[in-house]
Amino acid sequence: xxxxxxxxxxxxxxxxxxxxxxxxxxxxxxxxxxxxxxxxxxxxxxxxxxxxxxxxxxxxxxxxxxxxxxxxxxxxxxxxxxxxxxxxxxxxxxxxxxxxxxxxxxxxxxxxxxxxxxxxxxxxxxxxxxxxxxxxxxxxxxxx
Amino acid sequence: xxxxxxxxxxxxxxxxxxxxxxxxxxxxxxxxxxxxxxxxxxxxxxxxxxxxxxxxxxxxxxxxxxxxxxxxxxxxxxxxxxxxxxxxxxxxxxxxxxxxxxxxxxxxxxxxxxxxxxxxxxxxxxxxxxxxxxxxxxxxxxxxxxxxxxxxxxxxxxxxxxxxxxxxxxxxxxxxxxxxxxxxxxxxxxxxxxxxxxxxxxxxxxxxxxxxxxxxxxxxxxxxxxxxxxxxxxxxxxxxxxxxxxxxxxxxxxxxxxxxxxxxxxxxxxxxxxxxxxxxxxxxxxxxxxxxxxxxxxxxxxxxxxx
Numbered sequence: 317x318x319x320x321x322x323x324x325x326x327x328x329x330x331x332x333x334x335x336x337x338x339x340x341x342x343x344x345x346x347x348x349x350x351x352x353x354x355x356x357x358x359x360x361x362x363x364x365x366x367x368x369x370x371x372x373x374x375x376x377x378x379x380x381x382x383x384x385x386x387x388x389x390x391x392x393x394x395x396x397x398x399x400x401x402x403x404x405x406x407x408x409x410x411x412x413x414x415x416x417x418x419x420x421x422x423x424x425x426x427x428x429x430x431x432x433x434x435x436x437x438x439x440x441x442x443x444x445x446x447x448x449x450x451x452x453x454x455x456x457x458x459x460x
Numbered sequence: 461x462x463x464x465x466x467x468x469x470x471x472x473x474x475x476x477x478x479x480x481x482x483x484x485x486x487x488x489x490x491x492x493x494x495x496x497x498x499x500x501x502x503x504x505x506x507x508x509x510x511x512x513x514x515x516x517x518x519x520x521x522x523x524x525x526x527x528x529x530x531x532x533x534x535x536x537x538x539x540x541x542x543x544x545x546x547x548x549x550x551x552x553x554x555x556x557x558x559x560x561x562x563x564x565x566x567x568x569x570x571x572x573x574x575x576x577x578x579x580x581x582x583x584x585x586x587x588x589x590x591x592x593x594x595x596x597x598x599x600x601x602x603x604x605x606x607x608x609x610x611x612x613x614x615x616x617x618x619x620x621x622x623x624x625x626x627x628x629x630x631x632x633x634x635x636x637x638x639x640x641x642x643x644x645x646x647x648x649x650x651x652x653x654x655x656x657x658x659x660x661x662x663x664x665x666x667x668x669x670x671x672x673x674x675x676x677x678x679x680x681x682x683x684x685x686x687x688x689x690x691x692x693x694x695x696x697x698x699x700x701x702x703x704x705x706x707x708x709x710x711x712x713x714x715x716x717x718x719x720x721x722x723x724x725x726x727x728x729x730x731x732x733x734x735x736x737x738x739x740x741x742x743x744x745x746x747x748x749x750x751x752x753x754x755x756x757x758x759x760x761x762x763x764x765x766x767x
Contacts, residue, residue: 318513319509319513320509320510320512320513320514321513323506323507323509323510323513324510324513326503326506326510327503327506327507327510351494351495351496354491354496354497354498356487356491356496356497356498356499357496357497357498357499357500359499359500359503359506359507364666364667364670364671364675365670365671365674365675365676367517367675367676367677367678367682368671368674368677368678368682370510370514392517394514394515394516394517394678394679395514395515396513396514396515
């Protein structure tokens, strides 16, 4: 495993993109940063700008207005990067699966590395998902 | 030749190491204040290595040369300042007249590099951040210079940092006198603004203009900026130590004393950062041009009276 990938896994800065979610998943993500869970122990920080980020957290059922924006944000992210889909809506559009406004799930728009199900997922589930992501990337270094 | 060794070993490597450690202390103290655990010791270094491995993107419409050269300008000036400061601490006799003026000028360059980088990146939020940074520089420079005048006057109207250090070795630290104490309070606030930490983090307000001038930076230039900020976290408290607290001496048990002084200053800066809200730019300007300038002028008069 190269040293930069190792460093990437030890300090993933996350950017948080809500594509029309009901805010529950977003609140659960912010929960991970609170004193009870404190993901800064593992070097994770919430980046304000997409240019600083290594992990893109997508929540919500990508609606028609959001799809070009998701693509644009993905292109703006500097490249050894991973995408995490959080919540039932971004996995499979959840209860909006028959909606006229949600044509595609997130993984048909941009490549997704980890899926974290739940409506909303607990902070424990989000942390477990990130741990799985780190294990996966450590096993296959030339993934991205 | 000896200057080159000082530049590389003390100016760059030692300063970068201490700066990275100081930024870890800052993050750890912040975490403890917020009742969290906080990151491991190597975290700032890991962040830096990671950023060096990332892709560097230049936004469309940006001025490529100034966008990429601005971080190097800031880093270079910080390295030069720390070289001059270390040289003064280790050989107080062999310095040149007027080095305090050179240090003051070079300490403006990091802010200037952030301003240039922000304006070059063709982003509206970065432009707002840069213009705020410019106003902040204009507001804190006046009390900063007045506060620096106090050690200059007390050291017998000298413009050499080495003579200020030798004066303090003979007559006790300047912080112990009334004028020195007032000037210390003023310079602490100015350093907080120079480091862009919380009461005065107006230029890069994360929750408001998402990082300000640094918003478009990614990869290596961002790593250079982070390194520059971490090194400033060493250089500015070190400058205060030289001016007001007798500097850093290697002889005898003085080096433990120096380390404790430095860590105390960093902890003080961090606690100020964690217990204050962010002020607006007009409030910051009024604060620096009003109370702080008056306090600094009082300190200068007291120093002229010999107090």
